[in-house]
Amino acid sequence: MRHNVVLSNGARRAWQVVQGAVFLVGVVIVAALLFAPTTGLFLLWDVLIPVAPLLLVVAPGVWRNVCPLGTFSVLPSQFNLSRRLHVSRAWQSRLLAIAVALLLIIVPLRHPLLDRYGVVTGIVLIVVALAAVGLGSVFDLKSAWCSGLCPVYPVELLYGSRPVVPVPNIQCRVCTACVAPCRDSRPGITPPDAARTGSGRTASELLVGGFPGLVLGWYLVELEPGWTLPRQVLQSYALPLAGLAATLAVYLVLRRILPQSRAFLVRAFAAAAIVIYYWFKLPVVLGMTGDGTHALIMLNGTLPAWSVWSMRLVMSLLLIYLLLARTVRAGWSPRPQAAPVVTTPAS
Numbered sequence: 001m002r003h004n005v006v007l008s009n010g011a012r013r014a015w016q017v018v019q020g021a022v023f024l025v026g027v028v029i030v031a032a033l034l035f036a037p038t039t040g041l042f043l044l045w046d047v048l049i050p051v052a053p054l055l056l057v058v059a060p061g062v063w064r065n066v067c068p069l070g071t072f073s074v075l076p077s078q079f080n081l082s083r084r085l086h087v088s089r090a091w092q093s094r095l096l097a098i099a100v101a102l103l104l105i106i107v108p109l110r111h112p113l114l115d116r117y118g119v120v121t122g123i124v125l126i127v128v129a130l131a132a133v134g135l136g137s138v139f140d141l142k143s144a145w146c147s148g149l150c151p152v153y154p155v156e157l158l159y160g161s162r163p164v165v166p167v168p169n170i171q172c173r174v175c176t177a178c179v180a181p182c183r184d185s186r187p188g189i190t191p192p193d194a195a196r197t198g199s200g201r202t203a204s205e206l207l208v209g210g211f212p213g214l215v216l217g218w219y220l221v222e223l224e225p226g227w228t229l230p231r232q233v234l235q236s237y238a239l240p241l242a243g244l245a246a247t248l249a250v251y252l253v254l255r256r257i258l259p260q261s262r263a264f265l266v267r268a269f270a271a272a273a274i275v276i277y278y279w280f281k282l283p284v285v286l287g288m289t290g291d292g293t294h295a296l297i298m299l300n301g302t303l304p305a306w307s308v309w310s311m312r313l314v315m316s317l318l319l320i321y322l323l324l325a326r327t328v329r330a331g332w333s334p335r336p337q338a339a340p341v342v343t344t345p346a347s
Contacts, residue, residue: 007168015170019066026068030122030129037118045115046294050285052152053159053274057322060160061167061332064146064184073132073145074171084140084176087148092179093200095148096191100203102151104244107214111221111236112229142171143178147194154207157183157191158270162328169333177338185335188328190266208265209251210244212272217243219280247272264324271323275316282315283308 007015029048032040055063064070076082087095106114114121135144147153169184183189191204217240223232247269254265287295288308 007170011168012170015065015168019071019170022066023068023071030125033118033122033125037122040118040122041115042294044121045110046285047296050281050296053155053277054319056156056159057274057319058163059165059167059332060156060163061169061184062165063156064332065167065170067146067152069129069132069150070142070146070171072129073136074141076133076137077141078173082136082140083138085138087139087143087179089180090198092143092148093195093198095144095200096154096195097199097203099149099151100154100207102149103154103207104214104241106151107218108221108237108240109233111218111223112232140176140178142183146171147179147183153183154191154204157189157194157204158207158211158266159274159323160332161188161190161267161270162323162326163330163332164322164326166330167333169336172336175336175338182331182335184333185331187331188263189331190263190270192262192266205251205255206244206248208269209248209255211247212269212276213243213245213247214240215243215273215276216247217241219276267323271320274319274323278315278319279312282311286311 029040029043032043034040052063077084114124131149132145135149138144139148142148172184175182175185181189181193183194186193191207192201195201195204220243221236221239223235227235251265251269255262258265283289284294285296286308287298287300288303288305288311289300292298292300
């Protein structure tokens with residue numbers, strides 16, 4: 001897609017207000033993690049994170065526009081404080097591989113550390129923010145962070161292949177072709193499309209095939225209070241990585257049997273991963289399972305116990321429809337105007 005889109009001043013200001021508000025929310029969450037850890041952990045893991053996967057399916061461009069770390073990372077380019085170096089295709093592939101590795105490290109680490117200790121999580125987010133702005137100070141726009149090293153980026157690619165609602169690209173005022181293919185404007189982009197060769201290709205196939213098992217394994221982890229931290233860490237990684245290996249093996253077999261169905265298999269395994277996530281998470285968010293400490297709304301006692309199964313079924317069918325049954329016609333965001341080409345007069 002190569003539509004050139006120019007936002008009106010009013011539309012741009014409206015998006016900037018939303019950006020600023022979400023950025024402020026991010027600052028509040030980090031501050032809460034450091035100084036009111038219980039509140040910070042609730043805001044991060046029980047408010048923000050449960051909403052994010054569904055948003056990535058429906059309107060990944062919205063998240064790309066308002067992500068606080070994304071906003072932070074492109075500030076140097078937008079204020080002409082970045083060296084705006086080019087990231088080669090080889091390094092685009094390597095950065096995707098590193099992002100997948102970071103994702104696989106961070107997700108299991110939630111159980112023994114990040115879900116329990118707000119100060120630790122807050123410090124990790126501050127380090128990540130510094131890395132984002134540091135990369136943005138050297139490399140062009142989204143190339144090194146938003147479409148590179150960010151550990152959420154592989155999940156954006158996995159869940160966002162068929163957006164329901166494209167939105168204007170507020171982060172990129174002009175298109176500098178910072179990455180190819182453009183992650184934001186190419187319709188139907190998936191992890192294997194973002195890196196066709198090298199380590200990024202291997203990592204993308206690992207993510208696609210292994211993510212359903214990783215998510216299922218994560219939910220099956222149970223830690224005993226008396227265990228030492230090393231044992232808790234070992235248990236937290238064992239089941240998710242075992243699940244990853246199991247579903248990856250199934251994916252690779254299906255890839256061999258159905259070589260012409262790669263795109264469908266990618267979406268099917270993405271659908272499986274997010275269905276598993278909400279199968280476990282939705283009842284917790286609605287306060288219908290668990291002790292209620294992670295609930296956004298308490299429906300336990302208000303609705304009959306069997307209704308949780310109907311909610312799970314409806315959510316699962318909706319996600320399967322969104323990822324598998326719809327045709328894709330647009331990317332996350334239309335491409336903005338191309339940056340003017342500066343030529344040097346002949347001497």
